[in-house]
Amino acid sequence: xxxxxxxxxxxxxxxxxxxxxxxxxxIAQQVAAAGAQMAFSYxxxxxxxxxxxxxxxxxxxxxxxxxxxxxxxxxNVYRRVGEKYGRVDMIVHSIAYAQHDDLxxxxxxxxxxxxxxxxxxxxxxxxxxxxxxxxxxGEHGGSVVTLTxxxxxxxxxxxxxxxxAKSALENIVRQLAAExxxxxxxxxxxxxxxxxxxxxxxxPGFNEMRSAYETRSAMKRNVNHEEVAxxxxxxxxxxxxxxxxxxxxxxxxxxIMGL
Ligand SMILES: NC(=O)c1ccc[n+]([C@@H]2O[C@H](COP(=O)([O-])OP(=O)(O)OC[C@H]3O[C@@H](n4cnc5c(N)ncnc54)[C@H](O)[C@@H]3O)[C@@H](O)[C@H]2O)c1
Numbered sequence: 001x002x003x004x005x006x007x008x009x010x011x012x013x014x015x016x017x018x019x020x021x022x023x024x025x026x027i028a029q030q031v032a033a034a035g036a037q038m039a040f041s042y043x044x045x046x047x048x049x050x051x052x053x054x055x056x057x058x059x060x061x062x063x064x065x066x067x068x069x070x071x072x073x074x075x076n077v078y079r080r081v082g083e084k085y086g087r088v089d090m091i092v093h094s095i096a097y098a099q100h101d102d103l104x105x106x107x108x109x110x111x112x113x114x115x116x117x118x119x120x121x122x123x124x125x126x127x128x129x130x131x132x133x134x135x136x137x138g139e140h141g142g143s144v145v146t147l148t149x150x151x152x153x154x155x156x157x158x159x160x161x162x163x164x165a166k167s168a169l170e171n172i173v174r175q176l177a178a179e180x181x182x183x184x185x186x187x188x189x190x191x192x193x194x195x196x197x198x199x200x201x202x203x204p205g206f207n208e209m210r211s212a213y214e215t216r217s218a219m220k221r222n223v224n225h226e227e228v229a230x231x232x233x234x235x236x237x238x239x240x241x242x243x244x245x246x247x248x249x250x251x252x253x254x255x256i257m258g259l
Contacts, residue, residue, distance in 0.1 A: 005237045008035035011085040012236070013077065015041045015068060015129060016094030016147075020054045021197045023147055024094035026225035030233040032058040036090065039081045041066035068095055068125035074132050081136065088136040090236040093129050093146040096122040096199055102161045104204035110161045118161040123168035130176050134185055141184020143240070145232045146173060148189045148247060150255050158205035170247050177245030186244035188235045193223040193251040218253025 012031045016024035017040055032038050038061035042051040048065065055061055064080045066073040081088055098121075102114035130144050151159040152166035170189055177187040194200060194209040203209075213222045231250045234240055249255050 005034045005233060005239060007031060007090070007237065010036045010089035011039065011081065011087050012036045012090040012092065013039045013041070013081055013088055013133070014092045014094070015066065015077075015125075016092065017042065017051050017054055018047055018198050019050050021225075022054075022094065023192060023195060023197060023225060023228055024092055025054055026229035027092050027094070027145070027232045028055065028058060030226075030229045031090065031092075031236065032061075034233065034237070037085050038062070039064065039077070039085070041068075041077050043067055068129060069120055071128045071132070074125075074128045078132055078136055087138065087140075088133045089140070089142050091129060091133055091142065091144040092232065092236070093126050093144065095125055096147075096162065096165070098122065098160075098162050098165070100202065103202060104158045104160070107160045114161060115164070118165045119168055122162065122165035123172055126169060126172050126176065130180065130185070130187060134180060134183060137183070137185055139184075141186070143236045144176075144185070144187045145235050146187075146189045147228075148173075148191045150191055150193075150249070150251060152191070152247075156205070156209065159203060162203070173247065174245045181244055186235075186240070188240070188243060188245065189247045190228060190232050190235065191247050191249045191251060191255070192228045193217070193254060195223070195225055195228065213252060213254050216254065216257055216259070217251065218256055221252050223250055223252050 014028050040063050062084050064077045066077045098118035099114045148166045151163035152170050173189045200206050228250045
């Protein structure tokens with residue numbers, strides 16, 4: 001296939017690889033194949049080895065520990081990226097977390113602490129991840145992609161507080177897109193259909209979601225990692241230079257159906 005996206009000389013920072021099934025990993029494969037220099041953050045020491053092993057086939061890259069709720073650690077990622085590559089052009093934010101007790105069961109039982117945790121990790125972290133990178137983007141600007149889910153706008157029983165978090169995340173995408181648009185920084189979200197990953201395994205009803213997509217989506221099937229990564233690559237690249245603040249569904253047309 002002819003290479004239509006060339007990211008040679010550009011730097012991409014990826015937050016959210018846990019293993020080779022992570023959506024962030026599928027995106028990283030595409031971005032690295034398009035020629036970009038890569039930097040990865042891993043959440044904590046426990047994940048370091050898995051992430052190191054997962055990203056090794058993608059060639060030489062920078063790895064930095066970062067719990068994204070700690071702004072100093074986010075700053076440290078960009079300091080290290082600045083030292084090694086001197087610039088940031090693309091960012092992938094593929095981070096989410098909710099406490100086990102707040103997934104499944106009655107939504108009204110969500111605790112305040114559970115609300116704070118889910119919203120802080122899954123939505124708020126996009127704010128420092130973008131704003132602290134802007135100085136390194138310089139005059140050329142940059143492009144950011146985050147991952148959301150249809151539950152931002154509709155109820156998926158079991159997904160509970162994560163739906164609230166995705167709603168907030170999509171709003172944050174628009175707020176950041178508006179604020180940093182004049183600096184040529186674009187911020188978009190890909191709304192992916194359900195994919196089997198580590199995070200997805202903790203969602204009660206995940207298998208029902210997969211079967212609903214298979215029977216009720218316009219295309220009568222689920223999407224795969226590569227399709228979500230392809231759309232993300234497009235948004236990260238200059239081919240999407242006129243798109244910002246958007247939520248692009250990669251869901252085989254599930255969200256357009258009424259029945
Ligand atoms: N898998 C799906 O069906 C699906 C569908 C739509 C959207 N998404 C979204 O895609 C994103 C990636 O999830 P995934 O499915 O690839 O699962 P995953 O488990 O592979 O990735 C989740 C990542 O979040 C990271 N993370 C959690 N808390 C963090 C913190 N405090 N600091 C830094 N990193 C933290 C984890 O380390 C992990 O790498 C999430 O935002 C998820 O909601 C997933």
